[in-house]
Amino acid sequence: MLWLIAYVIALIAAAGILSERSRAPVRARVLFALAVLAVPFVLETFGWMLLGDEPHDLIAAQLGLLSYVIGPILVAWYFLYRYPLPASARHAPKLKSFRLAVGAWHRHILFLGFMAFVVVGIGATYNPLTQWAYDRVGQHNLENEVVRAKLADQHFDIPMRYFVIDAYVPRGYWPKAKNRRVDVGALSVYVMLPDLRPFYPEEEHLWNLEGGGRGDRVRMTIREDDFSEPNVKTLRARAAESGEPLAPETAKTYGVDLHDVDVDAFLYARSLRLFPRDESEAWFITCTSPEDVPSPSVL
Secondary structure, three states, X not given: OOHHHHOHHHHHHHHHHHHOOOOOOHHHHHHHHHHHHHHHHHHHHHHHHHHOOOOOHHHHHHXXXXXXXXXXXXXXXXXXXXXXXXXXOOOOOOOOOOOOOOOOHHHHHHHHHXXXXXXXXXXXXXXXXXXXXXXXXXXXXXXXXXXXXXXOOEEEEEEHHHHHHHHHHHHOOOOOOOOOOEEOOEEEEEEEOOOOEOOOHHHHHHOOOOOOOOOOEEEEEEEOOOOOHHHHHHHHHHHHHHOEEOOHHHHHOOOOOOOOXXXXXXXXXXXXXXXXXXXXXXXXXXXXXXXXXXXXOEO
């Protein structure tokens, strides 16, 4: 209920609009009251989507002032300007401060509370309206945003479309990248085989974003620590000790033909691990069991 505190100005303005029976018909007053209640949420949502997850404190304060104070007041002022008091009204036809109609305040509060919950409910859930807004802003972020990272004293500038699993999937839209370079210990990007291309909306059906295995999608990770030959040898020894060698017939169920590739295969931790027979090569592949996913899955 903390949002009600920031909503005070919008609620008062909406109550005043509903009370101005001599200015406008019921339909106009209801529409403007809804607009006043929606303005804070709309401005706040678009502001955070454009500014990213961590805007500067001063920018965040200015966004809050615009969303919860200036926005509702501007809508209320436009209502007064659009519907001036008629000449036959008791008071002179000029802009007046809001007032609650005597005897009707309880109906206004009940109606405003209902409308406020409807507005917040629509804005806080995924629905065609919010998804449309997310798609409009997210498309711009997908095409223009660049993730800036610093890893092991190296600078990386990577387009947002390489982070589909970490950026898009949890939110349902493409966020704005942080406006600074971030120090990280590891960096993962997601690409599609065989040409290691990033995500494009027209190929979304190939990415299996809603589950069902990874298909041709792979994750590539750059690590700060030394993940070279000694580490691969350690992992190989652990898989050989705790796992079991995979027979060629069983390997075929994973889509691997051991007769055509120069690798050793082990079943370890419910997954298939492939290591190069040439132990000087520092790489390995982990494949998920076909019993766990309905389509091929490779890490």
